[in-house]
Amino acid sequence: MHSLWSAVPARLRSNWRGMLAVNAVYAVLGVVLLAPLPGIVFRLLMGLSGETALSDQDIALFLLKPPGIVSLTVAGAVLVAVAALAQASLMYLGIVGQARPAKARSAVVFAFRRLLPILSLSVRLVIRVLLLSAPFLAAGAATAWLALGAHDINYYLAERPPAFWVAGAIIGCLLAALAVVLVRKLIGWSLALALLLFAGQDPRGAFTESERLTRGDRTLVLGTYGLWAVIAVALGAGVLAFIDLLGDWIVPRLFDSLTLLVGALGALVALWAALSFLVSTVNAAIFALVTLQLAQRLGAPLDSGISSAQAAAEAAPLPRLTTGRIAAAMTLAAGIAAATGVWLLGGIDVRDDVVVVAHRGAAGKAPENTMAAVRQAIADRADWIEIDVQETADGEVVVAHDSDFMKLAGEPMKVWEGTLEQIRRIDVGSWLDPRFAAERVPTLREVLETVQGRAKLVIELKYYGHDQQLEQRVVDLVEAANMADEVAIMSLKYRGVQKIRALRPDWRVGLLSAKAIGDLSRLDVDFLAVNQGMATAQFVRHAQAVGKPVFAWTINDPATLARVVGAGVTGVITDEPEMVRELIEERADMGPVELLLLRTALLFDRPPPTGSYRDDSP
Helix, strand or coil: CHHHHHCHHHHHHHHHHHHHHHHHHHHHHHHHHHCHHHHHHHHHHHHHCCCCEEECHHHHHHHCCHHHHHHHHHHHHHHHHHHHHHHHHHHHHHHHCCCCCCCHHHHHHHHHHCHHHHHHHHHHHHHHHHHHHHHHHHHHHHHHHHHHCCCCHHHHHHHCCHHHHHHHHHHHHHHHHHHHHHHHHHHHHCCHHHHHHHCCCCHHHHHHHHHHHHCCCHHHHHHHHHHHHHHHHHHHHHHHHHHHHHHHHHHHHHCCCHHHHHHHHHHHHHHHHHHHHHHHHHHHHHHHHHHHHHHHHCCCCCHHHHHHHHHHCCCCCCCCCCHHHHHHHHHHHHHHHHHHHHHHHHCCCCCCCCEEEEECCCCCCCCCCCHHHHHHHHHCCCCEEEEEEEECCCCCEEECCCCEEHHHHCEEEEHHHCCHHHHHCCCCCCCCCHHHCCCCCCEHHHHHHHHCCCCEEEEEECCCCCCCCHHHHHHHHHHHCCCHHHEEEEECCHHHHHHHHHHCCCCEEEEEECCEEECHHHCCCCEEEEEHHHCCHHHHHHHHHCCCCEEEECCCCHHHHHHHHHHCCCEEEECCHHHHHHHHHHHHHCCHHHHHHHHHHHHHCCCCCCCCCCCCCC
16 A cells, blocks of 8 residues: 555646646536536427426436436436546546656647447446445345335434334344445446556446456555545635635734725635635645556556557646746735635625515424414514415315424324314314414415415425315415405426416416426526525526516525525525524615625535424425
């Protein structure tokens, strides 16, 4: 191990310019061309199957169908091929650089001339991994279904009964076994790319030869890559720690000068980006070099391909550091710092018109989806109140999120199996506080009567496969209350939203989404309610450009609120409407220095939520 690693620093020193240039080329290609490719391929295949966009459960259903399996395989292969191309270029520099420094351009050309074999190798790798994983994942899914299928999943996540731990232990063991199998196989295949590039192997033969070479020295291979992983993590953590310390030293000294602070924070962010790029280059280069060292140490005949690789290389005169070039570099760095500072300043949204939507009522203060939570949300000045609705066995529309009442009351009755009278007997408030012992499951009619003229209402249609006439009954109740203009309808299930659209084309309808594939803005909805992770500035701008407001859920802490508001969302869905309302008002009163510091801090860290909540589902 020591002798293997001892050659790596020397190779890094002799080829660092080329490796930086190669990493820069692939960083640009990744942003402009390569990174979007898997998504483009996925969307193309999805479009051929007749789908425009998919979210949440629909994604899982699509991936279980033949077009979805093909899409997953192709998209995964493209991603692997992108990484393999970069590694191929770095390996070229490592091989040729043993004799003389090589040009980055030659390294990139070398990799792309072998694009088809690299893509074939990537497809084979993805298929092998999927085939190995399938039995373990199927067994895990079956375990979850058998052990956790009796009650609503939110009950298991909130209460964590013995069945939850048993299922977790079994699934954990399955995943651990899968990890062992995959690690063993990946160790066996770790030299395949080097053999493909420099030993004249075809993609199939490269896997076979790699397994043969590594069979007797798996401990050496595992230890080598394990040490690389430790180095990679340490370098990344070191960069963050350095930037954090530097920021702590700089900011207090410039707090009174916005002009200086903008430049300093811009330089800090630019330095962070530069150091992150440098670390990624070092990590990728070390990985390529130790792979070559391993292959040579284990007897791989790389010499047969080195001469042809060298023949393709061109002697590259190294750039000289002249006074003019140094001045130009300093001017460019100053410009980047200033531009970054201006970008930071431009992203500090000071709007105070962000719409506040109370999630299941004010669920942070009162039991979710109860009249107490609805009244609390009104008192907390929520603009909209969001509730979940389902049908009972006798056709009543009640306000309930889960499929049963295990999480709230330890009652296994399914909503669709109980009559309104039976459901009304269940205490759904005591779990939070004894003073809510009188709370019962309300009907949609009661909520409509309470909020009319005091707040607007977002009705989420919940589907568990037992709905009868849910959409029509909701429409009838809203119209009976004469509240069509004060109501919006949304659901995680797009087909349910389409049913409402067919019944009442002029009503406001929206789609809830935690994950998505494709362009959600192309769907026939009036707004999108997305998980906070999806609410990026790019996503929000794209959706709003076609007239679809974006709401982010579930926002319960100041840092996340600042981030999504800065991204430009129309509104936030929260368990804490009073806190969010106050934070928005405080944000409007902040000075530019405070907002600039807040935006910069969010680039490096996201503090955890300030409270705990019953569950995180929409």
